[in-house]
Amino acid sequence: MSEQKDQDYYRAWMSHHIVSRRGLFRGLLCAGKRAQQQVELESVRRAIGRPPQAVAERLFLALCTACGDCITACPYGLIEIKDGAAALQIDFSACDTAKCNDCTTSCKTGALSPLILSDTALRPLFAKGCIGRGNHDCRLCERACSSHAIYFDDYAQPTFAESLCDGCGQCKTACYHGHISLVAGSPKLANLSER
Numbered sequence: 608m609s610e611q612k613d614q615d616y617y618r619a620w621m622s623h624h625i626v627s628r629r630g631l632f633r634g635l636l637c638a639g640k641r642a643q644q645q646v647e648l649e650s651v652r653r654a655i656g657r658p659p660q661a662v663a664e665r666l667f668l669a670l671c672t673a674c675g676d677c678i679t680a681c682p683y684g685l686i687e688i689k690d691g692a693a694a695l696q697i698d699f700s701a702c703d704t705a706k707c708n709d710c711t712t713s714c715k716t717g718a719l720s721p722l723i724l725s726d727t728a729l730r731p732l733f734a735k736g737c738i739g740r741g742n743h744d745c746r747l748c749e750r751a752c753s754s755h756a757i758y759f760d761d762y763a764q765p766t767f768a769e770s771l772c773d774g775c776g777q778c779k780t781a782c783y784h785g786h787i788s789l790v791a792g793s794p795k796l797a798n799l800s801e802r
Contacts, residue, residue: 653690653692653791655689655694655695655696655791656694656695656696656697656727656728656729656774657693657695657726657727657728657794658677658694658695658710658711659702659704659708659710659711659719659725659727659773659774660708660711660720660721660723660724660725661693661719661723661794662719664794667692668691668692670717671692671693671716671718672716672718673688673691673692673693674715676713676715677693677710677711677713677714677719678693679713680709680710680712681709681710682707683700683701683702683707684700685697685700685702692718693719695727697727697729697776699780700776700780701775701776701779701780702774702775702776703775704725704726704727704773704775705725705754705773705775724773726774726794727773727774727776727794728774728793728794729774729776729790729791729792730767730769730772730774730790730791730792731748731757731765731772731778731779731787731789732788732789732790733765733786734785734787734788737765737784737786737787738784738786739763739765740763741763746759747782747783748765748778748779748782748787749765750781751778751780752777752778753775754772755768755771756768756769756772756773757772757778769792770795774789774792774794776789
C-alpha cells in the first residue's frame, strides 16, 4: 500500500516539476562552469622551494619556460628545473634573498619580478633532537638568521616568526647538527611598491 502512495506522490510531484532537455543541459553546464571557476580560484602550491621574487604560483607556472637562465645566473647553484619550472633547493648554501637576486634580473619571461618581495616559501622545521632545546649554548640558527625570524622562547623551544622569515635557508646551513629541515610553506607575495 505504501508503494502505491510513493508512486502517486512522485507522479504528482513530476507533473508539477517538468524539466526540459534545455533546462537539464543548462543546469549541467552551469554546474560545470561553477566547478571550473572554483578550481581556478584555488591557489596552486608545489611542495618545493620557489626562486626568490617569484610571482604567484599559478602565474609563475604559466610564465616559467624552464629556459635555465636563472640556473646559470645563480652564483650559489641553488636553482634547478623540477616538473617544468624553476625550483629552489637549499642543501649546502643559503640563498642571499636580501642582496643577490641575480636570478630575477636574468628572467626574461616575468616569472621572477623585482616588484615582488623576496621569499622562497621555505620554512624551517626543527627536529626534536635540536641541541638548543636543552643546551642554551647552541643558538647557531638564531644567530645566522639575518631577518631575526628565529628565536628561542621561554621554554628554550626554537620558534620562528612566519611574517619575518624569507626562506633564505641560513638557519639550515648554520646548523651543522642537521636538526633543521626546510619545508614548503606559503610565500609572501607582497608588492614592494606597497611597502
